[in-house]
Amino acid sequence: MQRVIIEGPIEDFGKLDGEIMTVSLQKLKSLETLHLLRSDQEEFATICRIKLQNPDDRIEEVFDRKVFEITPLVDETPGTSICFMRERRPERARYLMNAGVYFPGPYEINDGRIKIGVMGETKQLRIFLGELEKVSSRLNILSVTNGQSFLQSPLDSLTEKQRKAISTAFQYGYYDLPRKISSQELAEKIGLDSSTFIEHRRKAEKRLLSMIFTE
Numbered sequence: 001m002q003r004v005i006i007e008g009p010i011e012d013f014g015k016l017d018g019e020i021m022t023v024s025l026q027k028l029k030s031l032e033t034l035h036l037l038r039s040d041q042e043e044f045a046t047i048c049r050i051k052l053q054n055p056d057d058r059i060e061e062v063f064d065r066k067v068f069e070i071t072p073l074v075d076e077t078p079g080t081s082i083c084f085m086r087e088r089r090p091e092r093a094r095y096l097m098n099a100g101v102y103f104p105g106p107y108e109i110n111d112g113r114i115k116i117g118v119m120g121e122t123k124q125l126r127i128f129l130g131e132l133e134k135v136s137s138r139l140n141i142l143s144v145t146n147g148q149s150f151l152q153s154p155l156d157s158l159t160e161k162q163r164k165a166i167s168t169a170f171q172y173g174y175y176d177l178p179r180k181i182s183s184q185e186l187a188e189k190i191g192l193d194s195s196t197f198i199e200h201r202r203k204a205e206k207r208l209l210s211m212i213f214t215e
Contacts, residue, residue: 006132
């Protein structure tokens with residue numbers, strides 16, 4: 001298993017499978033993934049830092065709401081926020097993942113350029129990189145490393161009860177906007193009283209956020 005870091009113009013990377021841009025690059029200064037929560041054929045979910053070109057713009061106006069769900073969590077400075085971001089996977093992403101490669105991070109956008117980590121077996125990566133070369137000569141390989149050390153999930157740092165609480169909350173739409181389920185309903189699903197469930201969920205959230213802000 002190897003991990004390759006690729007960098008280049010984001011519009012060129014999108015040509016790989018005919019992607020239609022769903023992000024206003026004129027308004028987006030940068031996007032940096034802090035913790036990847038989910039990356040599979042159905043959706044991409046992450047805690048990320050988003051910086052806008054104009055501090056007076058709203059983050060919600062930069063991303064296509066039919067594709068992305070954005071929830072600001074912490075405002076760091078005007079125009080810069082830590083956000084929860086979920087992207088519903090269209091056919092383009094399923095095509096990429098059917099090629100047998102994965103995207104464990106980094107995932108960064110800066111002034112219209114993208115840096116992305118791709119992981120897979122040597123044969124799969126060669127096929128994937130070959131497809132990239134067909135659509136653009138401006139995408140560069142920055143590094144090739146052993147990918148095994150990047151397989152650990154941030155959830156591994158939580159206790160079993162904390163992991164169960166936050167995973168269930170995520171699964172049933174507690175973090176959706178608008179919220180689809182209450183803490184009381186979630187507690188009932190996993191057989192806990194509401195106060196105990198809330199304690200586990202909040203400790204999990206604090207642990208994950210502390211990992212972000214101490215990096």
